Amino acid sequence: MSAATLPGEGSVSVRLWLDDGTIRRAEVATRRPRAVTALVGRKGDEAVQLAPLLFSLCGSAQGLAVARACEAALGIDATPHETARALLTDAEALDSHGWQAVVEWPARLGTPPRPAALRDLRAAVSAVMPALYPAKDGMRPGGGVLRPDRAALREALARLAGWLETTVFAGPPPRDADDLAHWAAGGGSDAARLAARLLSPDLAGWGGCGTSLLIERSPLRYAAALSGDPSFAATPRYKDAAALTGPLERQADHPLVVSVTERFGDGLARLFAARLADLAELPRRMEAAVADLRTAEPAAAATSGPGEGCGVAETARGRLAHWLRLDGDGRLADARMVAPTDWNFAADGPLARGLAGAVVRDRDDAVERARLLVAMLDPCVACGIEVHE
Template identity: 80%
Template sequence: MSTATLPGEGSVSVRLWLDGGAEGMTIRRAEVAARRPRAVAALVGRRAEEAARLAPLLFSLCGSAQGLAVARACEAALGLDAGAHDAARSLLTDVEALDSHGWQALVEWPARLGAPPRPAALRELRSAVSAVLPALYPAKDGLRPGGGTLRPDSAALREALDRMGVWLEAMVFAGPPPRDADELVRWAARGGTDAALLAARLLSPGLAGWGACGGPLLGERSPGWFAAALAGDPGFASAPRCNGAPALTGPLERQADHPLVVSVTERFGDGLARLFAARLADLVELPRRMEAAIATLQPADPVAAAPANSAPGEGCGVAETARGRLAHWLRLDGDGRLADARMVAPTDWNFAADGPLARGLTGAVVRDRDDAVERVRLLVAMLDPCVACGIDVHE
């Protein structure tokens, strides 16, 4: 039995059964079980504003997205229209996603190469990221139900965005990012960064098409769809389905039509190369999305109270994270406290028992037990690197 563990939030256990001999082995069966602490239960009994404030503290990753999804769910339940804050709030979650991708590029990706991590090199990125919230909401209250006092400082925001762009170009791409499969191959061959070195490994003939997850991309973004699913089935969070089937969420879902991803898919097919190209495309597109959002920002005040004819009810909030789509559903009682709360996270989709990870492993070919463990590590890193992963291999 071989076991490996990755740092992060929650955990996933993978059990593999191999068949074969000296010429190679096939993963006959792959069992995947995700275990995520159901911290959402701690929100029950809280008032709406307290729940939104507590959510980022309950989850060690994607705190802004967690807080935003809960705030949006509370707003829906209370009948509050905080649409004037949408662009600013999405900017906050995009910045958080860029920070998460940056961590992966300098900590997780070197680990997959057997190289030392470089967390100190994240300081400049995180300094720029930390400047965004106060440049939007001087009181740092943008994630409260109804929104905060939005007073965008466009100059400070653009300066922070410029610093992020300089960091990305230097630390991840060592120049302009690749735009198609040919440029990706040349960029990888130069090996100017850990990201390029990992690309060279993942583009190798034995790995580029390995771990093809198949199946549909999630696609659904509507809070109404997630509300119906979460409210109608308490088990949905642990075994989510879209149109009756498991689905993939994350960078590939967002960037499936990006020119780089399309070109890599045409050349290398589904598998590790495609998943990695999607992460690179996300790194390229996030600053562009942020720049567009900054251009639309206008001052806005909090929405202080619900309409007089509304009563506490239930609602759902959806937010994007680097790892994929997150949804929180909640129901308020007559006193405005959470009577029930449920969530579905990217881990629940990508590491479902019959989800993308399980599909990518079943039937895949490996050289031996150690090779199987390392390939699982790579596929987990491309799908959701923020969970601990225990791997057991049986012959």
């Protein structure tokens, strides 16, 4: 199984066919109950409150994407709240990455997970919302009453950065491929030990998919795709092809990722370097955001009539988009979404392409390598793997 998911929320199934040390065929199927349909019939405020409860992971990003979709439909300008909102989703992304670092990554090393290590991280993450919105109303359409407490925010950021430095990096983050190799050899953390494994000659370039990066961020583009084709939510396409979203897409130009790519090409080492870069950049980006914060009031709707809109939000796993249509009473008449798992675990997406044609030693090796690639792409649902010879 992959990340922490609640039963019944869906799954990814991977079926591999081996022949003479090669994965001749890889089938990836995603079963994701469309919980978004539970939003239909709700008022906008209700839908925003319900969205985080429907999805066990990335609740803030889910609520924010729905809030932004409502704002687009109602003509609400919530621009003064965007810096604060970015802080909230960045904090959530750090929490998600942190879970991987102390639970999923140890599992890939065959060592016990350490969920207790998340206590300090989650305490710091939970301090961000009240330090921005004392009434904890920042995710409502139009935003809440934004009253930044910079002292509290900087204290939370110091705790977040300290947790990363101690628990994940055991020192400063690696800056390039040489630094990464030196850091990995030191074995000071689970992340470093996993890096040492992924930098081995037989794994570093394994699992390369050659899939385009999903650089599209415009809500209008996602609105056109989701509203125009109901099947887009289940089988999304970017420029008529599969695409990859997540840390690699965000950090493709980061010096660490560029250096690792030049040395090892596309594959597990590159994907892991991108995750490390994403982790290292989050506190820096959040610190810059704190400096830009200003007080703000809730924004009012320009219309109460029917309308439609799309909201986009970033998660640790990649880009999330919600589209909705409001009726004359301001209730959701239709709702659709496309999540990172829909992109990365599509039938012809990055996972399937990275597995097909890959060389393995035997059945057990195929399963473990596939699990490593799944962990790097990080689905938001459980993943099962079958091997046929």
